[in-house]
Amino acid sequence: MDMTRDALQYVVGLSEANLLTINGDTYTDKQIHRIDNELRAAAIEMNTLSSLIDYAKAFTNEMSDQMLVQVVSPTEVKLISCLDRDRKRECLVNVAAMVPEFSYGRYMDHESFIIALQSKFIPNDHRADLLRFAGTVKDESVAQYGDDGITQKATVKRGIASVEEAIVPNPVNLKPFRTFVEVDQPESAFIFRMKQSEGRGIECAIFEADGGAWKNEAMRNIKKYLGFALKELPQFTVIS
Structure with missing residues (x-):
């Protein structure tokens, strides 16, 4: 029984989508997905800010004229592009800090x-x-x-x-x-x-x-560090 149902679903999936108009609104009888115009690379995983800086300086010519370095949190930074033709951003690098574990609030x-x-x-x-x-x-x-x-x-x-x-x-x-x-x-x-x-x-x-105030200070320190390191490359804008 399950094999018959799966076979029927496969055959239905091969058919073209039909458009239906109900009460002036347009519907389709199957799920469809838009194909993006732009190809996007998978993000490179890194663990240090110095690696991100080295990468940005070495491959500047392969990036767009405007790039964003986003300080997401005290332990995460992303190098992303501005909006492309699909109104999406490409994440080229994801940097995750390696910090030692400590159980705050536990004896x-x-x-x-x-x-x-x-x-x-x-x-x-x-x-x-x-x-x-x-x-x-x-x-x-x-x-x-x-x-x-x-x-x-x-x-x-x-x-x-x-x-x-x-x-x-x-x-x-x-x-x-x-x-x-x-x-x-x-x-x-x-x-x-x-x-x-x-x-x-x-x-x-x-x-x-401290109510988590240290996180804001850490992010400001990261932004300041990256801004100074990339100051000679105006195409990179550091945000947090």
Whole structure:
């Protein structure tokens, strides 16, 4: 039965489309598709802004007189043409940044948090303070009393044997790797939290606290970087 239905659909597909007029409107009795006048190449996938710049400079003569470099997001940039005869744009290059993964807003074990801070964040004063604090917290010592939603208390090691109570630093301004390595990584505010998990010891987390403003700053940095790199090639317009 299925084979008969498929065969009938195939035969119907071979027939020419018929035009029908109903209540003054024109319809067709089969689905049809417009064939574009222009041929378009598949986009080249890249991972760095420098690769995009090298490509643009090397193949300028093969592109149209007006090209757009669109900063789509902090991790994506496209090289596209202006409108062609079909009123469409051709995407020649798609650049996707390779950034390290970090679980914002999720608690992780104490050691993993310290390693992530050292490997996925650019050094600054607040990162140093946070590493120094987190690295000296005594296991099973996070004091839940006095937690007002902003500050917490914890017992930190001083020397070999002595311990004392300290306030968990908040908020902290950090610079994680979140955009292309060629541009400055935006610094933004984070809320640092610790908790004592049964059977897993101390866990740490940081929560983004700038409402996503870092994304706008990152895109401005990318636009500025590309605009300077392509300033001698006026046919390229950088937009974001």
